[in-house]
Amino acid sequence: MLQSLFLNSLRKTWERAQRRHSSIKRTRSVWRHTKTIVDNTSHIGASDILLVAMFRDEKFRLGPFIDYYRRLGIDHFIFIDNDSTDGGLDPSLCEAAKDISLFRVTQSFGAARQGTDWLNAFLQRYCCDHWVISVDVDEFFVFPHMESRTLRDLVSHLTDAEQAAVWSLMLDMYPDGPIEDITFNKDTQPVLQADHFDPNTYFMVAGGYQDVWVRGGPRLRRFFKEHPEKAPALNKVPLIKWKKNFSYLINQHVVSPVRLNSPHCWHSHVTGALLHFKFDSRFSAKAKEESGRGEHYQGGEEYKRYSDYYKSSTKLDLMYASSTRFESSKTLLDLGLINDGLWS
Amino acid sequence: MSKKIGVALIVHGFDASSRLLVERLVRDYDSIVIHVDTSAAPQVLESYQAFASPNVLVINTRHVEWGRWGIVAATLDAIAASLDRTPDLDYIAVISGSCYPIQSASALRDYLADHPFDYIEAFDIFSHRWVLDGPQAERLYWWYPFDFWKHRRLFDVAYAIQNKLKIRRRRPSGYEYAIGSQWCLMRAETWRRVIDKLTNDRLLVRFMKNVWIPDETAIQTVVRTIVPEREIVQTSPALYHYNCYGRPVQFFAEHAELLTQQGFFFARKLATSDVALRKELDRLTENAPLPRDFQLGKRTGALSRMGRPTDKKRQFPKLNNHFRTGQAPSRVRTYYVVFCSKEVTEAECEQWCRRNLKGASYVGPLFAYSEIGAPEWFCQMLDITPNDFKVRDAFPHDFLTLIVDHAPSEPALVIPQDTKAGLVDRIVADTNARKIILFRETKIEDGYLPWIAGKLSRGQGGYELHQLQAPDVAALKPDNDSLPVAQGDCGSLRLNPI
Numbered sequence: 001m002l003q004s005l006f007l008n009s010l011r012k013t014w015e016r017a018q019r020r021h022s023s024i025k026r027t028r029s030v031w032r033h034t035k036t037i038v039d040n041t042s043h044i045g046a047s048d049i050l051l052v053a054m055f056r057d058e059k060f061r062l063g064p065f066i067d068y069y070r071r072l073g074i075d076h077f078i079f080i081d082n083d084s085t086d087g088g089l090d091p092s093l094c095e096a097a098k099d100i101s102l103f104r105v106t107q108s109f110g111a112a113r114q115g116t117d118w119l120n121a122f123l124q125r126y127c128c129d130h131w132v133i134s135v136d137v138d139e140f141f142v143f144p145h146m147e148s149r150t151l152r153d154l155v156s157h158l159t160d161a162e163q164a165a166v167w168s169l170m171l172d173m174y175p176d177g178p179i180e181d182i183t184f185n186k187d188t189q190p191v192l193q194a195d196h197f198d199p200n201t202y203f204m205v206a207g208g209y210q211d212v213w214v215r216g217g218p219r220l221r222r223f224f225k226e227h228p229e230k231a232p233a234l235n236k237v238p239l240i241k242w243k244k245n246f247s248y249l250i251n252q253h254v255v256s257p258v259r260l261n262s263p264h265c266w267h268s269h270v271t272g273a274l275l276h277f278k279f280d281s282r283f284s285a286k287a288k289e290e291s292g293r294g295e296h297y298q299g300g301e302e303y304k305r306y307s308d309y310y311k312s313s314t315k316l317d318l319m320y321a322s323s324t325r326f327e328s329s330k331t332l333l334d335l336g337l338i339n340d341g342l343w344s
Numbered sequence: 345m346s347k348k349i350g351v352a353l354i355v356h357g358f359d360a361s362s363r364l365l366v367e368r369l370v371r372d373y374d375s376i377v378i379h380v381d382t383s384a385a386p387q388v389l390e391s392y393q394a395f396a397s398p399n400v401l402v403i404n405t406r407h408v409e410w411g412r413w414g415i416v417a418a419t420l421d422a423i424a425a426s427l428d429r430t431p432d433l434d435y436i437a438v439i440s441g442s443c444y445p446i447q448s449a450s451a452l453r454d455y456l457a458d459h460p461f462d463y464i465e466a467f468d469i470f471s472h473r474w475v476l477d478g479p480q481a482e483r484l485y486w487w488y489p490f491d492f493w494k495h496r497r498l499f500d501v502a503y504a505i506q507n508k509l510k511i512r513r514r515r516p517s518g519y520e521y522a523i524g525s526q527w528c529l530m531r532a533e534t535w536r537r538v539i540d541k542l543t544n545d546r547l548l549v550r551f552m553k554n555v556w557i558p559d560e561t562a563i564q565t566v567v568r569t570i571v572p573e574r575e576i577v578q579t580s581p582a583l584y585h586y587n588c589y590g591r592p593v594q595f596f597a598e599h600a601e602l603l604t605q606q607g608f609f610f611a612r613k614l615a616t617s618d619v620a621l622r623k624e625l626d627r628l629t630e631n632a633p634l635p636r637d638f639q640l641g642k643r644t645g646a647l648s649r650m651g652r653p654t655d656k657k658r659q660f661p662k663l664n665n666h667f668r669t670g671q672a673p674s675r676v677r678t679y680y681v682v683f684c685s686k687e688v689t690e691a692e693c694e695q696w697c698r699r700n701l702k703g704a705s706y707v708g709p710l711f712a713y714s715e716i717g718a719p720e721w722f723c724q725m726l727d728i729t730p731n732d733f734k735v736r737d738a739f740p741h742d743f744l745t746l747i748v749d750h751a752p753s754e755p756a757l758v759i760p761q762d763t764k765a766g767l768v769d770r771i772v773a774d775t776n777a778r779k780i781i782l783f784r785e786t787k788i789e790d791g792y793l794p795w796i797a798g799k800l801s802r803g804q805g806g807y808e809l810h811q812l813q814a815p816d817v818a819a820l821k822p823d824n825d826s827l828p829v830a831q832g833d834c835g836s837l838r839l840n841p842i
Binding site: 145156161201204215342344 | 735
């Protein structure tokens with residue numbers, strides 16, 4: 001008994017060491033494929049809150065994205081442009097802004113484990129000992145009481161409560177009506193166009209990294225009823241006080257050390273949500289493109305499903321009986337989808 | 345005669361909320377002395393000096409570091425400066441930049457006219473547990489040469505070594521050592537005597553300089569020693585609230601109303617950036633009389649829940665897997681589970697449930713083998729059809745939780761004979777499920793009924809047996825033979841001992 005306990009812990013330590021080592025090794029190759037476009041990282045202050053985001057051909061999202069997170073209290077943005085063909089972020093604009101650094105990576109998205117290696121590389125180089133948000137440009141972070149409190153208030157509370165990471169649920173947002181009726185653009189906050197979400201269709205299973213895998217939402221309801229275990233994961237750990245030995249293992253879903261993955265400890269932690277704006281009139285074209293490109297998880301199988309759907313129909317309406325309108329963080333707090341932990 | 349009240353303000357930074365604080369104090373109080381940390385940026389000092397009011401004096405004498413003597417020295421300097429400038433002050437309060445008044449100054453004056461005491465927490469350090477999480481009397485026992493924040497490792501090592509060696513520093517005798525919040529409100533006369541002690545008693549000063557967090561000990565000890573106990577009110581005038589880690593809880597704009605209901609004159613810590621909260625407090629309290637039900641030290645409302653763990657029930661995501669956690673799917677509600685043998689049809693089962701389980705809402709065979717037998721409202725709520733059983737099979741716990749939580753009344757689930765065994769095990773383990781076996785068989789052989797009865801008798805919470813017709817149940821026995829079985833008429837009922 002004792003011996004097996006000891007061997008078990010030894011094995012776990014070994015696995016952890018291997019995981020870390022391999023992820024650090026993988027980041028090395030990232031820099032060979034990286035070109036610095038605008039480097040404002042010298043402006044990063046010691047207590048700044050940072051944001052790392054990667055994008056590809058999503059120029060129209062960047063305006064509202066930067067606006068939203070600037071208002072939230074992000075001090076410096078690090079953007080990873082994966083070979084955008086639409087021009088991406090305007091370098092002259094970044095030069096002027098001083099709080100944006102832009103890098104261009106030419107490596108294949110799939111080869112970099114859906115961008116996980118890029119994230120780790122940039123986080124390790126620029127974000128050690130900072131609070132940092134790692135999201136995609138279609139994800140908007142929401143935390144409890146955000147209407148009256150700032151992100152800095154949140155991280156100071158997290159520091160006080162010895163909470164090193166914030167677990168978040170991804171909420172797929174959709175409009176009231178067919179998604180083809182709206183088009184996200186560079187002038188409007190997407191939450192004004194796609195303001196509905198699923199309040200209750202979330203299903204959970206325990207993962208192997210002290211984590212909780214959540215599946216559900218409109219994508220499970222509409223595309224994955226036959227294979228619910230293949231539905232996209234909705235759990236992420238986007239906000240972390242990054243240390244040099246940390247690394248993401250599976251996108252932002254799982255992070256090492258694994259203790260950061262558990263949403264709560266003996267009492268409730270603060271958890272947040274990521275409003276995920278995937279559904280607009282571009283969705284069918286994107287599904288077709290990505291299913292052909294096959295760079296996403298499991299060869300873009302998810303996108304094949306979406307493009308199959310559009311073979312038989314032209315419109316996609318995700319509304320159902322329980323769809324709820326997003327008003328403020330209080331909507332989510334009342335539904336119990338986010339927690340304020342000790343921060344009431 | 346109304347009392348003259350001075351304020352000593354200890355600060356190290358300046359922002360929009362500091363401006364509001366100083367302006368409010370200038371409007372309300374008779375003398376304000378601001379001590380600015382010497383290590384603060386020069387602009388901070390200039391910003392405070394820019395307040396052109398004859399009531400304000402800015403001093404800049406000490407380097408203030410958390411947990412060190414500097415903060416006590418700065419307090420004493422500020423008090424001494426107040427007394428020098430305005431010798432006829434009756435009272436002086438000590439607050440910091442993150443405090444704010446939550447009652448008007450006139451209310452405070454009225455209160456002090458009726459209750460002329462010293463307001464300071466000075467609890468006996470050895471017998472009264474004041475520190476929530478961390479060393480208390482140990483603060484006096486040992487030396488603390490290393491900084492807690494900068495050299496945490498060394499601090500801990502030094503602490504552990506001294507603890508191991510059972511070291512006790514010699515304390516100056518003749519003092520009752522006390523501990524309490526450093527934010528206090530005391531009579532000018534008391535302050536004069538405190539300053540006198542803490543400048544002239546070299547032994548005490550030398551001792552206190554090496555104590556851990558002397559600002560919560562030094563002044564309190566002197567006060568407890570020199571002021572008769574009946575003249576000390578053991579309450580800080582500034583409301584503070586700690587979370588379960590012993591760290592201060594911050595207040596935000598939505599707490600304005602809550603703060604004014606508390607039995608204190610100041611509150612801390614207000615969120616540094618929250619100008620709206622301060623403006624709201626100004627609106628609510630400035631020139632307001634003392635509330636009729638004011639009771640010093642009273643904490644009411646939602647305050648007690650702040651910084652405490654929230655209800656586990658509301659925690660999301662919560663794994664509904666009671667295999668792992670030992671938790672039932674729903675802690676709030678009980679529900680009926682009706683196990684049916686093959687000979688009982690679904691219609692009969694439903695009829696029985698509706699007739700016998702009064703007040704329960706009939707759900708149906710939610711876990712039937714290849715379809716979801718759930719009511720329409722449930723299917724609509726989750727946007728599923730009866731054919732989507734794969735979703736249910738992937739997440740059976742969540743389905744159970746959802747139906748138990750959302751049903752209009754206690755739900756009654758039917759578990760047909762062909763349900764997967766794993767799921768039956770999980771329901772058997774749930775103490776909130778009231779289990780009922782419904783059967784018709786007259787001749788019981790090895791098979792489903794003994795199997796399920798045996799399972800339930802070994803499981804949690806017992807079960808009930810109901811036969812639809814033909815009362816011959818003698819043959820039905822749990823397969824472990826340990827428990828007696830119901831005998832008798834149709835519909836007879838027996839509960840296992842729980």
